[in-house]
Amino acid sequence: MINVVLLGTGNVATHLFEAFSASEKIAVRQVYNHAEGSLSQFKSKTKTTTNLKELFDADVFVLALKDDVIPEIAAQLQHKKELVVHTSGTVSLDALGKCRRSGVFYPLQTFSKNQPVKSKIPFCLEAKHRKDLELLKELAGGISGKAYEISSEQRRKLHLAAVFVCNFVNHMYALGEELCTKNNVPFEILQPLIRETAKKVESSSPFEVQTGPAIRTDESTINAHLELLPTQQQKEIYQLLTNAIQSSHGKKL
Amino acid sequence: MINVVLLGTGNVATHLFEAFSASEKIAVRQVYNHAEGSLSQFKSKTKTTTNLKELFDADVFVLALKDDVIPEIAAQLQHKKELVVHTSGTVSLDALGKCRRSGVFYPLQTFSKNQPVKSKIPFCLEAKHRKDLELLKELAGGISGKAYEISSEQRRKLHLAAVFVCNFVNHMYALGEELCTKNNVPFEILQPLIRETAKKVESSSPFEVQTGPAIRTDESTINAHLELLPTQQQKEIYQLLTNAIQSSHGKKL
Numbered sequence: 454m455i456n457v458v459l460l461g462t463g464n465v466a467t468h469l470f471e472a473f474s475a476s477e478k479i480a481v482r483q484v485y486n487h488a489e490g491s492l493s494q495f496k497s498k499t500k501t502t503t504n505l506k507e508l509f510d511a512d513v514f515v516l517a518l519k520d521d522v523i524p525e526i527a528a529q530l531q532h533k534k535e536l537v538v539h540t541s542g543t544v545s546l547d548a549l550g551k552c553r554r555s556g557v558f559y560p561l562q563t564f565s566k567n568q569p570v571k572s573k574i575p576f577c578l579e580a581k582h583r584k585d586l587e588l589l590k591e592l593a594g595g596i597s598g599k600a601y602e603i604s605s606e607q608r609r610k611l612h613l614a615a616v617f618v619c620n621f622v623n624h625m626y627a628l629g630e631e632l633c634t635k636n637n638v639p640f641e642i643l644q645p646l647i648r649e650t651a652k653k654v655e656s657s658s659p660f661e662v663q664t665g666p667a668i669r670t671d672e673s674t675i676n677a678h679l680e681l682l683p684t685q686q687q688k689e690i691y692q693l694l695t696n697a698i699q700s701s702h703g704k705k706l
Numbered sequence: 707m708i709n710v711v712l713l714g715t716g717n718v719a720t721h722l723f724e725a726f727s728a729s730e731k732i733a734v735r736q737v738y739n740h741a742e743g744s745l746s747q748f749k750s751k752t753k754t755t756t757n758l759k760e761l762f763d764a765d766v767f768v769l770a771l772k773d774d775v776i777p778e779i780a781a782q783l784q785h786k787k788e789l790v791v792h793t794s795g796t797v798s799l800d801a802l803g804k805c806r807r808s809g810v811f812y813p814l815q816t817f818s819k820n821q822p823v824k825s826k827i828p829f830c831l832e833a834k835h836r837k838d839l840e841l842l843k844e845l846a847g848g849i850s851g852k853a854y855e856i857s858s859e860q861r862r863k864l865h866l867a868a869v870f871v872c873n874f875v876n877h878m879y880a881l882g883e884e885l886c887t888k889n890n891v892p893f894e895i896l897q898p899l900i901r902e903t904a905k906k907v908e909s910s911s912p913f914e915v916q917t918g919p920a921i922r923t924d925e926s927t928i929n930a931h932l933e934l935l936p937t938q939q940q941k942e943i944y945q946l947l948t949n950a951i952q953s954s955h956g957k958k959l
Binding site: 520521543561562563565570572573574575577601603606607609610611613614615616617618619620621622623624625626627628629630631632633635636637638640642643644645646647648649650651652653654655657658659660662663664665666667668673674677678681682686687689690691693694696697698700701 | 773774796814815816818823825826827828830854856859860862863864865866867868869870871872873874875876877878879880881882883884885886888889890891893895896897898899900901902903904905906907908910911912913915916917918919920921924926927930931934935939940942943944946947949950951953954
């Protein structure tokens with residue numbers, strides 16, 4: 454059994470809490486937050502506290518906190534002899550600097566409150582001491598996650614990659630939704646295409662399966678599309694991404 | 707039984723041929739192409755021809771051809787008393803102008819040769835005569851497609867929306883892949899995130915589930931990401947999409 458004390462009550466903390474609680478190999482002994490209010494959802498399920506001095510003992514202290522408060526909270530845990538990890542994509546391992554045993558437990562997934570995650574979660578793991586990596590692998594394995602050893606430098610690049618394949622992709626969906634709504638077409642009509650586009654890159658390199666007017670250098674369609682777009686910013690996005698596809702595939706601009 | 711003559715041998719033609727052939731309600735009586743070579747894959751399965759004067763009779767002539775040749779091929783079919791349709795997202799119904807009965811049978815999906823489509827295909831249907839719309843609905847239904855009545859004007863906007871949610875999304879995946887490859891991380895690590903991001907918009911509006919540094923106006927992460935990106939063009943894409951997310955959500959720039 455791995456005993457966990459969870460610090461934080463946001464999206465990542467909430468999803469980790471649910472996953473840990475559902476596992477037979479992990480027990481969440483306590484949840485910490487500086488503000489009482491956001492602890493209420495956890496009160497019926499485990500112990501809670503707003504006082505860092507009252508943290509229980511645990512095998513792992515998981516700091517699922519906003520990036521900028523991680524160093525100050527970690528500083529207050531530096532006397533602990535157990536493992537202290539954070540869950541951030543961008544904060545380096547060094548931010549836990551004075552903790553004797555430190556590590557990173559970063560779930561590379563998008564979380565929304567009240568939406569259960571339907572896919573297996575990859576965890577990017579890092580630890581100051583080799584043997585703590587094994588403990589983190591056990592923790593990831595206990596919630597059916599897939600473990601990857603990833604350095605702080607690699608993790609920063611992965612977090613950036615995640616912005617492209619998740620946040621920016623979602624904005625492309627939002628632009629598609631807007632075009633549907635304004636033309637009295639249900640957005641659901643685009644969903645099979647969205648699904649298929651995502652599925653395709655499970656078995657193929659996205660670079661190699663690029664399709665569309667840009668890679669075909671189909672100028673008449675590109676010009677017609679630029680004309681159809683209602684805002685200057687949308688035209689700029691279309692033009693820039695068209696150029697980017699063409700230049701990455703060695704087409705003349 | 708709906709008898710079809712299929713004109714064209716590209717990705718759309720090939721996928722339609724497979725789907726029609728697998729249906730008990732549809733028979734592909736003949737495939738036409740102007741060049742003999744690309745007909746070879748069909749020869750063991752149905753009749754073929756390179757001569758428009760030798761087309762068989764059929765209930766529907768399906769022109770799955772490049773946009774710019776549709777009008778000239780249609781002009782040569784204008785004596786037909788049966789339905790003539792094209793499969794293009796951008797060409798208007800009028801391009802089949804002199805055909806007595808004309809329509810559009812546009813599959814809103816991405817097709818790659820040798821990759822079977824795993825999702826249900828939405829068909830955007832349009833017809834000069836009301837009763838031909840029923841025939842096209844039957845044709846779509848025969849291959850388990852979902853039928854939508856869509857005007858030429860709506861279809862052009864949908865085709866544009868498809869560029870955003872498919873072609874541009876795929877380029878975002880390619881950028882993510884490049885970041886992985888350059889940092890010795892397997893691209894598979896991003897796939898659960900890609901899948902989850904696509905799944906999320908099946909039950910939620912993408913506008914409403916936007917996440918990431920842009921919508922949080924997390925300037926320090928945004929600046930760190932801009933610094934990490936290796937090319938000027940990638941920085942421009944990051945900055946423009948960040949601005950677009952912020953302005954669409956009413957954030958100050």
